Amino acid sequence: MFPTHQDFIPRSTTILSVYPIRKTATMRHIGQTTYTMPPADKGLIRVAQPDWACKVFDFQKNLPPLVETPCNNGDGYSLLCIYDTFQSVTDPSTERPEDKPMMVEFVRQDLLRQWVSQSFGSNLGASGPGIIAIAGTTPTEEELARARAMQHEFFTALVMSARDLYTTGHAKEINNRHRMAGEYLGIQGEAWMQSIKPKTLKTCGSCGADIDHIAITCNSCSANLVKFYQEMIPYGITPESRGDHFVADILKRYAAANSVNTTVAPPAPEPPKSIKPPITGIAPPPKPEAVGARP
Numbered sequence: 001m002f003p004t005h006q007d008f009i010p011r012s013t014t015i016l017s018v019y020p021i022r023k024t025a026t027m028r029h030i031g032q033t034t035y036t037m038p039p040a041d042k043g044l045i046r047v048a049q050p051d052w053a054c055k056v057f058d059f060q061k062n063l064p065p066l067v068e069t070p071c072n073n074g075d076g077y078s079l080l081c082i083y084d085t086f087q088s089v090t091d092p093s094t095e096r097p098e099d100k101p102m103m104v105e106f107v108r109q110d111l112l113r114q115w116v117s118q119s120f121g122s123n124l125g126a127s128g129p130g131i132i133a134i135a136g137t138t139p140t141e142e143e144l145a146r147a148r149a150m151q152h153e154f155f156t157a158l159v160m161s162a163r164d165l166y167t168t169g170h171a172k173e174i175n176n177r178h179r180m181a182g183e184y185l186g187i188q189g190e191a192w193m194q195s196i197k198p199k200t201l202k203t204c205g206s207c208g209a210d211i212d213h214i215a216i217t218c219n220s221c222s223a224n225l226v227k228f229y230q231e232m233i234p235y236g237i238t239p240e241s242r243g244d245h246f247v248a249d250i251l252k253r254y255a256a257a258n259s260v261n262t263t264v265a266p267p268a269p270e271p272p273k274s275i276k277p278p279i280t281g282i283a284p285p286p287k288p289e290a291v292g293a294r295p
């Protein structure tokens with residue numbers, strides 16, 4: 001239930017974000033409020049309002065919670081408007097919750113502490129996600145540059161940390177935030193970045209390299225795995241035993257196709273150049289009518 005403060009004209013201020021990930025914080029303001037900073041999109045200017053603002057204050061009854069405006073690629077950012085509000089606190093004498101006025105400066109301080117200072121390790125210094133308080137309702141060039149510089153420093157620190165984890169054998173500790181930072185900085189082709197699109201890998205039966213689970217040719221040793229397993233099956237080395245279910249399936253289909261064809265022609269000596277779907281629905285060759293049979 002919202003308190004009614006008809007004559008209350010709140011002051012407002014704005015927080016700027018160039019951080020590509022949504023940030024939220026829930027506080028006991030007007031009952032309970034979740035403040036949401038939309039993710040910064042490179043090609044959109046997003047302006048968000050706390051959900052309660054529209055309901056409580058007469059002066060902005062029809063304020064939409066989020067407005068998106070396209071802009072030049074690279075110029076995008078997000079803004080969250082915040083207001084003087086009321087915080088629900090328990091009165092120690094009556095032990096009942098009471099709504100106490102809360103100045104917007106404290107709301108801002110709380111949000112920045114949660115989104116920038118507290119959420120990241122102290123080893124990353126003063127840098128953090130590009131989220132800052134701004135003076136007006138739209139950011140100046142200087143404010144945008146400051147937020148981007150701060151974030152650039154933060155992302156650079158994350159990338160250096162990821163490279164360090166990778167080279168010291170702690171690649172498992174590299175997470176999507178590290179990869180997001182690398183992607184944002186335009187880093188490509190570094191091994192620690194590669195699991196950004198998680199691939200299912202298999203082991204090459206010939207050389208043992210980790211390769212894509214649907215590879216037929218190993219990009220490490222150039223072995224044709226279909227041919228490799230065809231030659232190795234007589235020695236008990238099967239794609240199944242090596243966990244290569246993709247090639248196992250191909251060989252099964254190949255064998256099925258050939259078993260149909262053997263009644264017509266001998267099997268092809270070489271594996272197929274391209275993988276064809278299994279031949280199904282082929283009727284067996286018609287039984288020859290007995291020549292000269294009597295009716």
Ligand SMILES: [Zn+2]
Binds near residue numbers: 205218
């Ligand atoms: Zn190989």
